[in-house]
Amino acid sequence: GENVEQHPSTLSVQEGDSAVIKCTYSDSASNYFPWYKQELGKRPQLIIDIRSNVGEKKDQRIAVTLNKTAKHFSLHITETQPEDSAVYFCAASKGGKHGGSQGNLIFGKGTKLSVKP
Amino acid sequence: NAGVTQTPKFQVLKTGQSMTLQCAQDMNHNSMYWYRQDPGMGLRLIYYSASEGTTDKGEVPNGYNVSRLNKREFSLRLESAAPSQTSVYFCASLLTGVRMNTEAFFGQGTRLTVV
Numbered sequence: 001g002e003n004v005e006q007h008p009s010t011l012s013v014q015e016g017d018s019a020v021i022k023c024t025y026s027d028s029a030s031n032y033f034p035w036y037k038q039e040l041g042k043r044p045q046l047i048i049d050i051r052s053n054v055g056e057k058k059d060q061r062i063a064v065t066l067n068k069t070a071k072h073f074s075l076h077i078t079e080t081q082p083e084d085s086a087v088y089f090c091a092a093s094k095g096g097k098h099g100g101s102q103g104n105l106i107f108g109k110g111t112k113l114s115v116k117p
Numbered sequence: 118n119a120g121v122t123q124t125p126k127f128q129v130l131k132t133g134q135s136m137t138l139q140c141a142q143d144m145n146h147n148s149m150y151w152y153r154q155d156p157g158m159g160l161r162l163i164y165y166s167a168s169e170g171t172t173d174k175g176e177v178p179n180g181y182n183v184s185r186l187n188k189r190e191f192s193l194r195l196e197s198a199a200p201s202q203t204s205v206y207f208c209a210s211l212l213t214g215v216r217m218n219t220e221a222f223f224g225q226g227t228r229l230t231v232v
Contacts, residue, residue: 001176009157032218043207043223044160089159093218104167104175105150105211105221109159 002027004092006108013080014116021111023090024072030092033066033073038087038110047088048075080115087112119143123208123224130198130231138193138227140208148213149191150175150221151183153204160207166191167213198231205229 003026013019034049050057050064050073057064066073077084093105121142130136147168152160162175166185180202182194195202205228211221
């Protein structure tokens with residue numbers, strides 16, 4: 001089955017700096033790669049995602065890149081702010097036929113990002 | 118739209134007791150999932166259901182059972198709780214299809230303590 005590795009496990013940056021979190025996946029059939037942000041005591045929420053037919057996607061200060069050949073994808077946060085402090089999870093999944101067993105969603109272990117004012 | 122509703126929010130069990138965590142979604146999603154979250158371990162998949170009437174084991178299924186009651190509801194049962202099952206449990210749902218999936222929405226979580 002799919003295995004997702006995420007690095008680093010903790011990341012501390014100064015406000016205004018950039019932060020990069022990297023993930024690798026094992027199943028070459030995976031085609032959907034979301035990133036979730038989880039604030040303390042809350043549920044994970046999607047911040048950005050990318051599909052395998054795209055190499056890069058950007059949404060304001062957040063961008064994700066995908067290298068299908070190397071099977072890795074990364075989250076880039078620019079001009080970090082204290083409210084960016086949270087745990088970030090990457091995930092990988094692949095589409096499956098309706099009723100099939102291929103539609104699972106596997107997460108990395110998370111990165112705790114701390115942004116110091 | 119309520120999204121994904123998960124109950125209860127908190128629960129304390131004694132070792133050996135049983136309980137069922139309930140999850141319901143109103144987004145007409147076909148796939149539903151149960152994860153557990155432990156410090157430093159991320160979100161680990163317990164069971165998932167790709168459609169009504171089907172369930173599959175995830176990474177850590179031992180000690181759990183699930184029921185996909187209908188398209189809306191997916192329950193997780195602990196038959197004989199153990200301290201190792203102390204965790205935060207999340208239910209999630211998303212739309213899955215051939216070649217692509219959509220955003221997963223999570224319930225609010227259940228903080229379970231087994232003493």
